[in-house]
Amino acid sequence: ETGVTQSPTHLIKTRGQQVTLRCSSQSGHNTVSWYQQALGQGPQFIFQYYREEENGRGNFPPRFSGLQFPNYSSELNVNALELDDSALYLCASSLVGQGGIQYFGAGTRLSVL
Amino acid sequence: AQSVSQHNHHVILSEAASLELGCNYSYGGTVNLFWYVQYPGQHLQLLLKYFSGDPLVKGIKGFEAEFIKSKFSFNLRKPSVQWSDTAEYFCAVNQIKAAGNKLTFGGGTRVLVKP
Numbered sequence: 556e557t558g559v560t561q562s563p564t565h566l567i568k569t570r571g572q573q574v575t576l577r578c579s580s581q582s583g584h585n586t587v588s589w590y591q592q593a594l595g596q597g598p599q600f601i602f603q604y605y606r607e608e609e610n611g612r613g614n615f616p617p618r619f620s621g622l623q624f625p626n627y628s629s630e631l632n633v634n635a636l637e638l639d640d641s642a643l644y645l646c647a648s649s650l651v652g653q654g655g656i657q658y659f660g661a662g663t664r665l666s667v668l
Numbered sequence: 669a670q671s672v673s674q675h676n677h678h679v680i681l682s683e684a685a686s687l688e689l690g691c692n693y694s695y696g697g698t699v700n701l702f703w704y705v706q707y708p709g710q711h712l713q714l715l716l717k718y719f720s721g722d723p724l725v726k727g728i729k730g731f732e733a734e735f736i737k738s739k740f741s742f743n744l745r746k747p748s749v750q751w752s753d754t755a756e757y758f759c760a761v762n763q764i765k766a767a768g769n770k771l772t773f774g775g776g777t778r779v780l781v782k783p
Contacts, residue, residue: 655762
């Protein structure tokens with residue numbers, strides 16, 4: 556167990572809807588990152604939050620947005636869902652100064668119909 | 669942009685066979701390197717990491733990896749696999765000077781160990 560928990564585990568939405576995924580970081584970790592893992596591929600970096608501010612973003616459109624809260628929990632919001640957004644969404648927490656080691660949650664499986 | 673490639677998508681081998689998984693990355697600057705493993709139904713777990721120093725690093729469960737800077741490679745090895753090593757293996761790279769602490773992952777290699 557990594558101590559990183561994500562909810563919900565599975566979610567089904569229809570095209571055009573909005574979705575919010577949640578993550579609780581490992582105790583003591585001040586950085587949270589979100590990744591998208593499409594079927595048969597490696598995780599792709601969406602963005603990272605540090606001290607409640609975005610601290611790096613991958614090649615994802617603005618309809619992917621996030622929040623980090625003072626207790627270091629986090630949300631990933633996706634607006635105007637598209638079929639290609641169907642994937643496993645992974646949250647990872649880390650501590651600045653640990654060389655990039657990240658601890659992953661089990662993920663949320665999102666299906667867009 | 670940084671990219672990571674893993675040479676094999678699928679590997680099938682028998683117990684006690686040796687395993688080597690290839691990983692190459694594109695970035696020429698300073699990097700930290702990782703191998704993560706995902707067992708069926710479980711979350712990604714850190715297998716081993718390389719930051720600096722001895723280019724041969726040892727991880728959990730008998731795995732080791734060798735960093736060859738001149739080849740931009742970080743190959744994973746295990747001398748004798750067990751059925752429980754059946755999993756998907758991901759190589760990942762962290763660029764030291766990039767904004768944020770992101771990991772760039774390879775596409776993964778599915779390893780099936782037959783009993």
